[in-house]
Amino acid sequence: MNRFKRFTQTFGMLAAGTGAMLAWAGPASAQDTFKVGIVTFLSGPAAESFGVPAGKAAEFVIGELNKGAGPAPYNKVGFGGLKIEPVIIDENGGATKQVQELRNLYQRDNVDAVIGYIGSGDCLAVAPIAEELKKPLFLFDCGTPRIFEEAKYNYVFRTSAHATQDNVGLIRYMKLKNIKMDTFSAINQDYAWGQDSRADFVAAASQLYPNAKLGSDLLPKFGAGQYGTEISALVAAGSDVVYSSLWGGDLQAFILQSVPRGLAKRSQLVLSAADHVLPPLGDKMPDGVIIGARGAYGLMSPKTPLNEWFFTGYEKAYGVYPVQAAYRVTQSILGVKNAVEKAMAKNGGKKPTTDELVAAMTGSEWQSPGGLIQMKNGDGHQAIQPIAFSRTKYNAEKKRVDLVDIVNFEAECVNPPPGVKAIDWIKGGMKNDKCK
Amino acid sequence: MNLLLTVILDGLIQASWLFVVALGLTLVFGVLKILNIAHGGFYALGAYLAATAVTLAAAHAVPPAVGFALMLVSGAAIAAAIGLMMERGLIKLFYGRDEVVLLLVTYAVFLILEDVTKLIWGVNPIYANQPYELFGNAEFAGLFYVGYDLMLIPLSAAIGFAVWFGLNRTTTGKIVTAVIHNAEMSASMGVKINRVYALAFAFGVMLAALAGGLTAPKISVQPGLSSEIIILSFAIVVIGGLGSVEGAAVGAILVGVARAASVHLLPQAELFMIYLIMAAVLMFRPEGLFRRETARRI
Secondary structure, three states: OHHHHHHHHHHHHHHHHHHHHHHHOOOOOOOOEEEEEEEEOOOOOOHHHHHHHHHHHHHHHHHHHHOOOOOOOOOOOOEOOEEEEEEEEEOOOOHHHHHHHHHHHHHOOOOOEEEEOOOHHHHHHHHHHHHHHOOOEEEOOOOOOHHHHOOOOOOEEEOOOOOHHHHHHHHHHHHHOOOOOOEEEEEOOOOHHHHHHHHHHHHHHHHHOOOOEEEEEEOOOOOOOOOHHHHHHHHHHOOOEEEEOOOHHHHHHHHHHHOOOOHHHHOEEEEOEOHHHHHHHHHHOOOOOEEEEOOOOHHHOOOOHHHHHHHHHHHHHHOOOOOHHHHHHHHHHHHHHHHHHHHHHHHOOOOOOHHHHHHHHOOOEEEEOOEEEEEEEHHHOEEEOOEEEEEEEEEOOOOEEEEEEEEEEOHHHHOOOOOOOHHHHHHOOOOOOOOO | OHHHHHHHHHHHHHHHHHHHHHHHHHHHHHHHOOOOOOHHHHHHHHHHHHHHHHHHHHHOOOOHHHHHHHHHHHHHHHHHHHHHHHHHHOHHHHOOOOHHHHHHHHHHHHHHHHHHHHHHHOOOOEOOOHHHHOOOEEEEOOEEEEHHHHHHHHHHHHHHHHHHHHHHHOHHHHHHHHHHHOHHHHHHOOOOHHHHHHHHHHHHHHHHHHHHHHHHHHOOEOOOHHHHHHHHHHHHHHHHOOOOHHHHHHHHHHHHHHHHHHHHHOHHHHHHHHHHHHHHHHHHOOOOOOOOOOOOOO
């Protein structure tokens, strides 16, 4: 009995001692790291075009920042000396699932902030949750203008411009290049992104091309994949311009099916978000198609040291150049880094509290590989950014689609001013004195 | 006039591959009396297998025409083999049980197939569009059409005719028809019912995979194909009448042409069109347009 008692006492002391040692020499405390949830499509229809490139870019950029290998002004290790600890999760599965996943990130994984969401429906669903939990959320990609136009948030930010710039910019580009558009047709997916994009494009067209008539106006369902009949209708309409906001697999299928049928020869194709399909399509993409990339991204990105670091680094790591989603998650990470370091400069170098981080982020601006990002709209929570448009031209030597005739637009030229709803700004004539 | 021709042709192109899918579904129902939800899974499997065959053929410099033949045969053969195993190893355990149980079993297989395709081919779209250029282009009613699409119309008509001929003009077909009408009586006359069931099921899912293979060069092959197609093919067999070859043909043409007409004339109604036709047909013919007459049992 005594022997048993002695054994348990010894064992208990040993266990307690070991525990104390482990606690003392344990993992880095929450004060030394900045834990960030990254939410992106790792599966599903948006994975290949957007989700996976964004995930790869996040891994690459965070890896570089943790090594202190970023270019100035991003050469401090991690976020202001705090190592960045990413938790990457899949955005696939619908808005209800994402709401639960976001709660898990904040409450179970104890992340300091979340950077995420590509789907507009997901963004609309998760924003109120972050607000309710009083935790910082940085939306990095979704397009719908409605996030900050229909609600006010303190803890939620969107670090990229919404879809209005894609369509206003497209119309401005066409006007600048004297594209004839007496008639136009449209094909867009029948959900938030397709409908919002179409509404913006039609409204912007009515301003700069007041006499243009809308011919065939098609809204096939998301993921339709077969567009034979739609292509017949578009070719038969014979409009000067065919506009589309299709993306990913749907856009690729549409291009593959429409090229042999001469649609690109009969009408000028203009695509609001198409840079991501250029690498997979290659020579299947016709020449002369006007495309946007949702920013000054990929082959339209500016020649700066910061972009050089990102573009070549990503290309070296993954064997393909970065496109829109990769750029967008990067500008979000750099935006958070900028805000954390700004807050730390104010509080004497301590890890910032949520409120300090939110205050530093609100209305901030920072340089990204795609140009200057400014949190000017949505009471300092919604970014505006420069954007570029161009035409496709296949380069047989490099075996890739090059982009020519590139035009850059200032952020204010393609985004509404603070406090004005996008659609009202467009219908009011898109007035701005910063446009060429 | 041009518009009418365009609508008809667009409708027929769409109807052609839908018909092949629906034909398999209706055949399985006719013989085994089960609504096979896994049918959509076999369609997707056929598309993925075809895409793989085309990619491999292109990589090994096989002539495109041979690649095309390989694409169709490989998908259909593998699907038929899996179908045979599925019927013998799983479905047959549930014969005589409530129809709902079998519906759940095939739904489970549908989910498994969906995950298996993701496991093997991943989640990214796959392209296999080399055969799409095999048949050139043709001008019709002032529009260019891809030869491949036009080729689908006679091909599916030939498949339909072959199935009809097989069922109505051959001894095996007569036996199958007898089983469709009265399995018990056929068994007592010495027909090996189990064999008929297994072959009919394998043949039905083979048609689904064949249709998947035929559409693979036109589309980006990606997850979600299976659920998309199962809804469409169910609508077609319900319109045409479960178990009827002629019904599947008429149903497919109705759906294809109505959809084409709405895209050309009233795009807003396109999504709703299929269900409108279904409701209209079922209101007047609850059994579908071509439901077989069944003898009353005493």
